[in-house]
Amino acid sequence: MIQASFSGGPETVWSNQQFDEDDFPEHQFQLRSWLDLPANWSLDSELYSIDDLSGRGVDGYIRLDLRLGWQANKNLKLSLSGENLTESAKMEFPAGNSIGGSEVPRQFFAKLTWSF
Secondary structure, three states, X not given: OEEEEEEEOOOXXXXXOOOOHHHOOOEEEEEEEEEEEOOXXXXXXXXXXXXXXXXXXXXXXXXXXXXXXXXXXXXXXXXXXXXXXXXXEEEEEOOOOOOOOEEEEXXXXXXXXXXX
16 A cells, blocks of 8 residues: 655744744645555555755755564564664754754664464
């Protein structure tokens, strides 16, 4: 399954004067896919493309997250995931505002799920 979304042009998100149009990206694109592979494997991906936050001094970026999963049997699932695979760390929103800073590091996860 594939899902995509796009937003373009400045939008007013909050009605108060604390935020300006330059505080938000002009264009955002997101592409997600969920793929069932043979032998009980699955591959999920998320790709994000975000324009500059020129009012906040944050550069635009592309982010890729991946998950590889395997259904070993009826009860056991294993998966490996990676987030922000395009950069070692990426500032998504700067510190020093009412929302707080948000820097996403490159991360890897392993998950084991046992159901009974």
